[in-house]
Amino acid sequence: MKKMIGLVLLTVGISLTAGFGAVLSPDFRSATAKAGEVAFADQAVEEARETYCSLREKFKAGPADGCEGSAPLVENTEGLSQLALRSAQLEVLTSGEREVMVIQISQARIQYRLAIKKSMTRWAELESMGTQGPVPRLSGWYSSAGVGFIGGLVLLIAGAWISRKAAAAQGDAEADGPTAEDFGVLLDRVREAVGTLQASMAACSAPTAADLERFKGELEDIQKGDLARLCASGPRVTARHGVEGMASVFSPLSGAERKLNRAWAAMVDKHWPESSVSVVGAVAELDETIAALDAL
Amino acid sequence: MSEERATPIDLSPPPYRELTPAAVIFGVLIGAVMTAAFTYVALKLGFTLSGSTVAAILGFAVLRGALRKGSIIENNINQTVASGVNTASAGVAFTLPALYIMGEDFSVVSVILAAVAGAFLGMVVIIPLRKQMIEFERLRFPSGIAVASLLKSPGAGAQQAKLLIGGFGVSAAIHLCTGLGVFAEEINFGGMMGAPSWVSLSVAISFASLGAGLLSGRGGLPFVFGGMLAWWLIAPVAVTMGLVPGVNELKGVVAGAAYDDWVTWEVLYGQMLRPLGIGVLIGGALSGVVASFPALKSAIKSLSNASKTAAGGSDELPASVLGGGIAVAFLVLFGAAVLADPSLGLGRQLLIAAVGTVWLALAGLIVAQATGMTDISPMSGMSLIGVTLMFFLSGGNVVPAIILGVAVCIGIGQCADMMGDLKSGHLIGAKPKRQQLAQLMVCWVGVPVAVGTIVLLWGNGGGFGPGNPELSAPQGTALAAIMESLQAGAAPLDKYAAGGAIGLGLGLHPVGGLGVLIGLAMYLPFSITLTYGIGCAAHLWLQRRNGERWMGDTLVPVAAGFIIGEALTSLGVVLYQLLAS
Numbered sequence: 001m002k003k004m005i006g007l008v009l010l011t012v013g014i015s016l017t018a019g020f021g022a023v024l025s026p027d028f029r030s031a032t033a034k035a036g037e038v039a040f041a042d043q044a045v046e047e048a049r050e051t052y053c054s055l056r057e058k059f060k061a062g063p064a065d066g067c068e069g070s071a072p073l074v075e076n077t078e079g080l081s082q083l084a085l086r087s088a089q090l091e092v093l094t095s096g097e098r099e100v101m102v103i104q105i106s107q108a109r110i111q112y113r114l115a116i117k118k119s120m121t122r123w124a125e126l127e128s129m130g131t132q133g134p135v136p137r138l139s140g141w142y143s144s145a146g147v148g149f150i151g152g153l154v155l156l157i158a159g160a161w162i163s164r165k166a167a168a169a170q171g172d173a174e175a176d177g178p179t180a181e182d183f184g185v186l187l188d189r190v191r192e193a194v195g196t197l198q199a200s201m202a203a204c205s206a207p208t209a210a211d212l213e214r215f216k217g218e219l220e221d222i223q224k225g226d227l228a229r230l231c232a233s234g235p236r237v238t239a240r241h242g243v244e245g246m247a248s249v250f251s252p253l254s255g256a257e258r259k260l261n262r263a264w265a266a267m268v269d270k271h272w273p274e275s276s277v278s279v280v281g282a283v284a285e286l287d288e289t290i291a292a293l294d295a296l
Numbered sequence: 297m298s299e300e301r302a303t304p305i306d307l308s309p310p311p312y313r314e315l316t317p318a319a320v321i322f323g324v325l326i327g328a329v330m331t332a333a334f335t336y337v338a339l340k341l342g343f344t345l346s347g348s349t350v351a352a353i354l355g356f357a358v359l360r361g362a363l364r365k366g367s368i369i370e371n372n373i374n375q376t377v378a379s380g381v382n383t384a385s386a387g388v389a390f391t392l393p394a395l396y397i398m399g400e401d402f403s404v405v406s407v408i409l410a411a412v413a414g415a416f417l418g419m420v421v422i423i424p425l426r427k428q429m430i431e432f433e434r435l436r437f438p439s440g441i442a443v444a445s446l447l448k449s450p451g452a453g454a455q456q457a458k459l460l461i462g463g464f465g466v467s468a469a470i471h472l473c474t475g476l477g478v479f480a481e482e483i484n485f486g487g488m489m490g491a492p493s494w495v496s497l498s499v500a501i502s503f504a505s506l507g508a509g510l511l512s513g514r515g516g517l518p519f520v521f522g523g524m525l526a527w528w529l530i531a532p533v534a535v536t537m538g539l540v541p542g543v544n545e546l547k548g549v550v551a552g553a554a555y556d557d558w559v560t561w562e563v564l565y566g567q568m569l570r571p572l573g574i575g576v577l578i579g580g581a582l583s584g585v586v587a588s589f590p591a592l593k594s595a596i597k598s599l600s601n602a603s604k605t606a607a608g609g610s611d612e613l614p615a616s617v618l619g620g621g622i623a624v625a626f627l628v629l630f631g632a633a634v635l636a637d638p639s640l641g642l643g644r645q646l647l648i649a650a651v652g653t654v655w656l657a658l659a660g661l662i663v664a665q666a667t668g669m670t671d672i673s674p675m676s677g678m679s680l681i682g683v684t685l686m687f688f689l690s691g692g693n694v695v696p697a698i699i700l701g702v703a704v705c706i707g708i709g710q711c712a713d714m715m716g717d718l719k720s721g722h723l724i725g726a727k728p729k730r731q732q733l734a735q736l737m738v739c740w741v742g743v744p745v746a747v748g749t750i751v752l753l754w755g756n757g758g759g760f761g762p763g764n765p766e767l768s769a770p771q772g773t774a775l776a777a778i779m780e781s782l783q784a785g786a787a788p789l790d791k792y793a794a795g796g797a798i799g800l801g802l803g804l805h806p807v808g809g810l811g812v813l814i815g816l817a818m819y820l821p822f823s824i825t826l827t828y829g830i831g832c833a834a835h836l837w838l839q840r841r842n843g844e845r846w847m848g849d850t851l852v853p854v855a856a857g858f859i860i861g862e863a864l865t866s867l868g869v870v871l872y873q874l875l876a877s
Contacts, residue, residue, distance in 0.1 A: 010805065014798070014814070019530050021575075021794030022568040023539055032567060033541035036558055040549045118548065131781070134789035141790035149794060153801055160804035167806035206304045216451070224848050234434060243587075247432055247594035254431035254722075255611070262725025265368040266312060268451025270305050274312035278725065 003166040010159030016152025025140025027132045034126045038082075041119040048115040052108040059102050065093065065109075083127055086120040168239055183233055184293055187253075190226045191286040194260065197222070198279045207272055215275075216267040223260060231257055241296050248292045256285035313367040315730040319374040322358055324738055326351050326374075327381025331742040334382060335749040337870050338389030339760050342770030345870070348443050348716065349863045351378030360450070368447050369726045373734050375443060376717040380735040383418075383713045384411065384742030387706030388750060390676060391683070393772025394779060395698050396754050397761045402695045406635035407702055408747055413628035414656065414703030415739040418710030419732070420621030421657040422664060423613055424596045425711075426718050426728055433808055435668030436515060438508040438859060440719030445856035447724050456853045463857020467503035468865040474501050475869030482823045492556040494535050494564055496527040498823035505824050507858030508671035509831020510851060513839065516832040518810050519670050522817025523825030526573070531564050540564060565821070571788040573818030574677045575795015576802070580811015581662040583803020611727045617736075626653050629703060636696040648689050652700050655682050659704060660711030666816050667712045668719070669809055670828065671859075674819055675712070676771070679705040680778065681792075687782050694779050701775075710739055831855075 024032060053067035063070035073089040074080070080088065093113050101109070132140070142149075197218055204211055231253065238246040263278035313319075330347045338344040355374040359366025366374075388411060395402050429435045449457050473479045479501060486497030509516055534540050540563045543551045596615060630649035633640065640648070659678035667673050682704030687697035714735055721731045753759045753767065760767035795818075799811035817825050839847055 013801070014525060015529055017794070017798045017801070018525055018572065018576075018818070019533060021572050021791065021798060022530050022534060024567060025790060028567075029539075029541065032563055033545050036541055036562070037546050037548065039558060039562070040546065040554070043554070044548075122547075131784040131786045133785045134787040137788070138790045138793060141794070149797075153797055156798065156801045157804060160801060164804060164806045207307075208302050208304050210302060212305060224845055228844065228848070231434065234432065242590070244590035244594060247427075247590065250432050251427065251594060254427075258611075258722050258725050260725070261723055262369070262727075264451070265448070265724045268448075269312070269367045271309055271312050271367065272305055272307055273309070 002162055003170065006159050006161075006163035006166050008159070009155050010163060013152050013154070013156025013159050017149055017156055018152075020145040020149035020152060023141060023145035025132065025137050026144055027140055028137055031126070031129050031132060034122070034129055038119070038122045038126050041115070041122045045112070045115040045119050048108070048112040052105070052112045055105045055108045059105055061101055061105055065096065081123075081127065083120060083123040086116055086123055090116045090120060170239075183230070183237060184290075186226055186230050186233075187286070187290060187293065190222065190230055191283070191290060193222045193226065194256075194279065194283055194286060198276075198283050201276050201279060209270065212267050212270060212272070212275075216264060219260060219264055219267070219279075223257075223264070227257060227260065245296045248296070249289055252285045252288035252292060256282040256289065259285060313365065313370040314727065315373050315734055316370055318359065319355075319366070319370045320377055320734060320738065322355070323351065323374040323377025323734075324381055324741055326354055327378040327738070327742060328745050330378065330382040331385045331745040332749050334385035335389045335746045336753070337874070338385060338771065339393065339750075339753060339767050339769045340874065341870065342768075344386040344389060345866055346439065346713075346863060347379040347382035348375050348439065348713075348720070349446065349860050350867060351375040352443050352446050353864070354378075356446075368450065368724050369721075371447055372717070372721050372724055372726045373731065375447075376714075376721070376731050377734050377738050379713050379717060380710065380739050381742040381745075383709040383739075384415065384706055384746040386675065387411065387414070387679075387709045388702060388743070388746035389769075390771040391679065391698055391702045391705050391775060392747065392750050393754075393760060393769040394775040395695065396750075397769065397772055397776040398694060398779065400695050400698075402699065403635055404747065404751060406632045407699055408743055409628055409635065410632035410699045410703040411706050411743040411747065412740045413625045413632060414705070414707035415710050415743060416621055416736070417625035417629070417653060417656050417703070418660055418707030419714060419736055419739050420618055420625065421660050421707075422711045422714050423618050423621075423732060425661060425664065426715070427594070429664060429668055429715060430719055430722050433668075435665065435719075435809075436512050436671075437668045437716050437719035438511040438671040438855070439667075439863075440716040441511055441723065441852065442507070442856035442859040443716070444720040444723035445853055446860060447720065452853070456849065459850060459853040460857045460860075463503075463507070463854040464861040464864075465857075467507070467858040467861030470501060470503055471862045471865040472869065475865065476872070492535075493553070493560040494531045494556060496531065496560075496822040496826075498826070499830070500823040500827045502824065502827050502862065503858040504671075504862035505827040506831040506834075507855040507862075509828040509833075510835050510855035510858070512670065512828075512832055513835035514832070516670060516813075516828060518807060519813040519817050520825060520829030520832060522814035523820070523822050523829070525814070526569050526818045527822040530569065531560070534564060534568065535559060540568075567788070568791070569818045570677070571791035572795040572798075573815045573820075574674070574681060575792040575797075576799040576811055576815030576818060577662055577666070577674055577677070577795070578658070578681070578792070578815075579796035579799020580802055580809070580813075580815050581658060581665060581799070582796075583800045583811060584665065584809060585658075585661065587803055587808065611729050613729050613732050621736075622653065626650070629653060629700070632699060632703065633696055636699040637690065637693055640690060640693065640696065644690065648686060648696060648700060651685060651689055652682070652704060655685055656704050656707040659708045662812060663708045663712045664715040665809055665812050667716060669813055670816060672816060672820065672824070672828075673712050674816055675705065675708055677819055678708050680775075682708075683775065683779070684782060684787060687779070692783060694783070698775070698779070706743070710735075 056067045066072040073092045074085060077085055201215055234246055234250060237249060259278045259282035263275045266274035266278060334344045352375040355371040359371055359374060392407060445460060449460060474481045482498045482500045484498045486495050540559050543549055543555050549555055626649055629652050630645060633645040633648045659682060663673050663675055663678055679701060683697050683701035686700040690696040718728055718731060758764060760769040762768060762773045799815055802811035838851060
């Protein structure tokens with residue numbers, strides 16, 4: 001029940017905080033709308049340019065105004081603001097209107113010029129709005145969405161806290177429950193299996209490739225069986241013994257796991273001494289794990 | 297065959313091959329070639345590729361094939377070295393071009409110094425986190441598992457090799473088709489049903505994302521939840537409740553797909569969800585550090601114990617490497633700040649070096665954690681915050697901001713790469729100390745290669761950038777635009793602050809890394825998250841149906857094949873695109 005309450009509060013809390021957190025400050029929202037107008041106006045300029053250029057090409061009017069590989073309307077754009085660039089483009093296009101052209105091209109040119117003019121107006125409006133700095137943006141956002149955000153944050157924190165308490169209680173119940181397998185029992189079983197493997201390897205005075213294959217199979221059984229379950233039980237150990245306790249146990253346990261992985265790799269590479277040393281090292285680390293668990 | 301099996305094996309062979317000159321030299325060679333090539337690719341296409349898989353396969357071919365003496369673990373060192381060298385390509389290609397594009401005067405020496413400091417710093421700050429992320433939290437690192445599956449394939453048995461190759465084949469074939477334009481890169485179910493683009497119902501056709509989800513399982517579900525929250529709740533509510541500019545408010549704009557796309561990508565994603573996601577990532581990582589402080593303390597204690605153990609007796613690098621490395625990298629970073637702009641003043645230069653060091657450590661932790669949980673790296677977002685921080689600390693000076701940004705970008709790339717390689721190493725039993733030593737020796741090598749490539753390509757000016765359609769440097773251009781907006785005074789502080797508070801709150805939840813997962817989901821387009829989520833759901837269903845052992849024996853090689861197939865085919869597709877252009 002507690003877990004469910006925690007989950008519901010957390011879900012509502014995240015939704016509210018993320019929703020209110022995403023709200024734009026009023027001034028920034030206005031600037032964004034204006035930036036949108038500018039983007040669409042610029043897109044219209046590009047479309048008008050394409051139409052104009054394609055008609056010039058169709059009616060073989062010759063290269064000009066940035067069409068058919070001619071120089072762009074404004075060549076040196078360095079240091080120019082968008083507004084100044086549009087203004088310069090408009091000037092070039094207007095001054096070239098004495099060119100004699102078929103009616104379709106003239107109309108397309110007028111449309112192109114109008115599109116640039118409209119874009120210029122939008123850029124002028126955007127530039128006059130200025131940029132809202134980080135702090136005014138923060139205070140603007142807070143004044144429009146702060147209360148909802150804080151409410152959501154309270155729910156989120158409450159949900160997370162209740163979930164934490166419920167998880168700790170559940171961890172204890174699972175660890176003590178009738179179906180639970182004790183971590184220590186599982187650890188002893190892994191220690192015994194690895195010890196047996198070590199003894200078998202030590203007893204093999206002239207190992208063959210077939211022996212290596214057999215030992216590799218036995219090792220894989222340990223790795224994919226009890227050892228995998230043992231290594232996956234970190235959250236349960238944390239719930240029972242805390243993060244520090246888990247770390248003290250998992251540090252040597254992970255070392256043992258890595259040494260067994262190394263033994264496997266050495267077996268594949270047919271390197272008997274390395275695989276034997278690694279299994280011996282794993283046994284030592286497992287003994288250290290047992291000692292660390294006993295100390296908790 | 298049976299005779300071979302009955303033959304006694306050599307009981308006193310030469311020492312087991314691990315950190316050998318062959319592995320290091322070959323790794324450096326592959327890494328340097330990949331760095332130059334991938335830097336060019338990043339300028340051309342705006343993304344780069346991970347070198348681990350390519351290096352592992354080449355390692356097989358050369359160390360085990362041609363030289364006939366490589367061990368599984370030696371190949372891991374070779375792959376660690378190669379990918380460690382290659383991390384410089386992304387770090388440099390995403391940041392440095394902005395300085396050229398903006399026409400700034402700067403010293404290339406200070407860029408190299410900062411980048412080398414970043415590479416070492418990234419390496420050393422990740423040392424104590426290995427235990428925390430790989431041994432305690434047991435993060436999945438899907439690409440690390442995929443590389444380990446590849447390295448283990450000689451001994452994994454015929455059945456698993458077939459599954460790996462099968463997964464590889466399917467993924468490669470599909471990715472080839474999407475890369476060459478035979479299929480679309482995503483299936484837009486929303487579009488088919490006539491839904492606007494802000495109701496995201498697209499699934500990316502990416503077997504790498506699917507494979508990462510298949511390997512992550514239950515642990516990846518909060519990531520999917522975060523994506524659903526962002527794109528199925530916040531986005532539609534924001535549009536329908538008028539939180540974004542409506543079409544009627546925009547002069548000269550009519551309702552339609554163009555408006556929907558603008559609202560979706562420029563406003564909802566660009567101004568709301570992405571910056572909020574970055575804030576949640578940072579808050580989530582900070583609270584994660586606090587929550588896992590006892591485990592981190594234990595990891596550092598273990599490093600201190602390594603210092604006390606007789607030389608060579610421990611598998612860990614001693615704590616002195618961590619402390620000394622941070623001190624040296626800080627000094628070099630300070631030197632780079634001095635060279636970048638001598639007029640900044642000593643106090644500000646020291647502050648830049650100190651904040652850069654701390655930010656690099658935190659961003660490295662975030663990127664490593666996100667990669668460990670989902671295989672997706674928020675590197676560009678973290679670098680952006682780094683550059684923004686440096687911009688404000690340097691009093692609005694672009695040159696030191698970007699130069700220090702190069703260091704941060706390379707450093708966090710090193711963190712994620714090293715951690716993925718350490719995960720592969722753990723799974724095959726490599727000694728972390730030797731992997732870390734190998735990468736420490738070579739992590740600087742990629743820097744001059746990547747910087748040199750950029751300098752050469754720029755030539756006498758205009759060699760890349762927005763005015764050059766052949767080499768448009770998309771990431772550098774984007775960073776230049778962001779710097780210009782910062783110069784104009786814009787920064788989404790409200791979103792970072794709100795996101796940071798959400799991330800900190802989520803740190804109280806018992807599921808570790810919840811803030812990082814939810815933040816990452818907000819930071820990404822939903823199509824990738826959804827494909828990953830399908831993988832997570834399939835994992836849970838298959839686990840219930842077939843049991844844990846089946847997952848290890850069957851699902852892991854198939855999913856690894858998916859990831860490797862897409863990674864290698866990406867390389868092929870990029871080469872094809874470069875040749876075709």
